[in-house]
Amino acid sequence: MQLTSLLALLPLAAAAPSEPISARGLTVPTDAVPSEVRVLGISLLGSGCPANTADVQIDATKTLLEVTFSEYIIQTGPDTKAADWRKNCKLTLNLEFDEGFSFSTLATDMSGFAQIPAGSKGLCTNTFDFTGIQGQSYYSIALPGEREGPFTLSADPDVVSWSPCGGTSAIMNMNTQCNISPTKEAALIAVDRISGKITVNVALAWRQC
Template sequence: MKPVSLLGLLPLVAAAPPLNTPSVTPSSVRVVGVSLLGSGCPAGTADVQIDATKTLMEVTFSEYIIQTGPGTKAADWRKNCKLTLNLEFDEGFQFATLGTDMKGFAQIPAGARGLCTNTFDFTGVPGSSVYSLSLPGEREGPFTLTADPDVVSWSPCGGTTSIMNMNTQCNISPTRSQALIAVDRISGKLTLNVSLEWRKCR
């Protein structure tokens, strides 16, 4: 597990309050701890930031590369990274993830397909929010993929801290084809943006 760089306090967005209900956020949110573990995020190659509006979490990876084809091995065909984020905030609030988008570079021939899955859950709460992103061939160049969850999972009420677990994993099949999912060639990063929202506990 490795620490990651964080910009400022860690505010998070709120999931979907009913229409015509004003969005609310805690007055104080801070990061208690962050750790990363996985083949897609070796030590020192990932970063986490929260924007000033408290509605977007950005996770970037600089060595998240999936490759298939001649000369590759099983460890190259699939990569993952598990992020564990511990937040402390005002009592009486909970938050959820509302959507994700992933930006990177892909080179996938016809007949092959890349698949990235981002899963979020909260320690102590059953269920999870799952976002699946498909990259069918034939394609070559930068990509931006957006996904919404089938089910929205909220952090628990009744406390001032919550641990959110995120697992992102990507693979390409069939593995005999020469294909690639990697960091964007301009930014040098594969980026996962996560929309978050707060609401008051009922």
């Protein structure tokens, strides 16, 4: 199938009302969480997130973070180039919360649309780390062919990294990368046709310092 046919499958409808983050399959303990969590600032860098194409929300329980990308599209096949085969977005998030807490990422799920033929494979990774702290949490999501349609896939980390104690804010760096191989076959990982977004839901775990 030609690339133009793949893209024709993606009429970007107006975003439908989204269900609460807490209803999307990620659950975390809520017995010790700060009373307030606030996003102080967001910065974006990467081929998958031009300015003003990503959004961050925290649900009412303060344990689920939703990051959405509206122009994150990976394409392979005829008439594509190297810049199309792999996309990434580094999102730096400054969170403010009650003193005496630290948090970590516990699990992620990723939702979007994919059309990948047999013999091809998509791969998306999400890594998280905290400014001033060594180590990172790493999540890997595979999209082997043959598949066509929306997907939601979950991943757990091999290593968990916690934000530093002793303050009321922390800077979390999230790096999302997706690619498809081999690159000669027409394939696509892109925003979902209904929501017009690729979504990464992140379960947050809190502990008292």
